[in-house]
Amino acid sequence: MTDQPKIPAQAQDKMPADEHKMTPRPDYAPRHPGVGKLKGKVALVTGGDSGIGRAVSVLFAREGAKVAIAYLDEDTDAQETAKLVEDEGSEALLIPGDLGGKAHCEEVAATVVGHFGQLDIVVNNAAQQWIDEDFANFPEEKLRRIIASNIYGPMFMTQAALPHLGDGASIINTTSVNAYKGNDSLITYSTTRGATLAFTRSMAQTLAERGIRVNAVAPGPIWTPFIPGSMPPEKVEDFGQKQLMGRAGQPWEVATAYLFLASSDGNYYTGQCLHPNGGAIVGA
Structure with a gap:
């Protein structure tokens, strides 16, 4: 069982919250050398400024991808993630703005393709939650x-990206363990994550004939800005200790699932969901 620092009581009056204000800082760092699994690929990671999105962005960069990071307005976190991507020898493109509007999503896709000349991987990770x-x-x-x-x-x-995606492309959506088991204090969030799961399965059926794989990742309790941004301090303290593994997960432990689904390792996966959740038993 991996040790991690105790999580003290804390809160931020902001959603999305800021990673650079968290104590301890989430652990995003990849654990293994890259072997070029995503060499020559361009990935778009929404919510890539912090949390799971940051860990995914850095891991993708280590494996050879160029990374576009779409985020709302967390500039400090986004700039730090861009530097981390560049430290891996890759290139980062930051695109701020509200992804809840269709026009902005179309602008994001056009900006990515205009800058990098292609788009191969879309990670729909940006989200919000409240108690x-x-x-x-x-x-x-x-x-x-x-x-x-x-x-x-x-x-x-996804609508905006589809005209730019070709055979072999991958779309990965972030859902949640709460889409499977429900949560009486996260009713709205759990409901939206259930919608994400249904969207994933439906799009997988729609896009299979184009050679585009669509999958999802359903994290459990992960130490990200979601937690101090949405929960009262007393619930944040020692967050995740009720899990079977006795602790919260770290973003780097989730990012590996996205890499599997984005790379050729996951070639026979579509319409599926991976479950990095610390031991919760849920339906597939």
């Missing part, structure tokens, strides 16, 4: 915002 134990009084504005981020965003981004 909503009192669902009857959950604000309409927050409900509309989470639907725009977590449902419209991946759908609009």
Whole structure:
């Protein structure tokens, strides 16, 4: 069982929250040398500024991909991730803006292709969550915002990317363990992640004849900016200890699932979901 620093009580009044304000900092760093699994590829990672998206961006760069990072407005985190990508000997492109709007998603896809000349991998990872134990009084504005981020965003981004994707391309959507088991304090978030799962399976059927694979990753409790950004301090303290493995996961431990699905290692996977969740037993 991997040791990790204790997580103290903390909170940020912001969603998405900032990784550079977290204690301890999430662990994004790849553990193994790259072998060129994504050499010559261009990947777009939404929400790539921090958390799982940062870990995916850095790992993809280590494996040879050039990485476009779409994010809302977390400039400090995004600039740090871009430097980490460049430190791996790759190239990063930062594209800020609200992915909940179709026009911006179309602009993102056009910018990526205009800059790199191609697009091979789309990781729809950007999302938001809030605690909503009192669902009857959950604000309409927050409900509309989470639907725009977590449902419209991946759908609009996929629409925008499809004209640029060819045979062998890969789309990977971030869902959640909560899409499978539900969560009485994350009702809206869990519902949107269920939509992501259905979207993944449906698009896999639609795009198989074009040679485009569509899969998902359903993380469990991972130490990312989601946690201090959405949970009260007392719930953040020692986050993840109730898992079978007795701890929260780190972003680098999730990023390897995305690499598997993005590379030729995952060539016979489409419409599937991988489960880095620390031991929770859920349906496939």
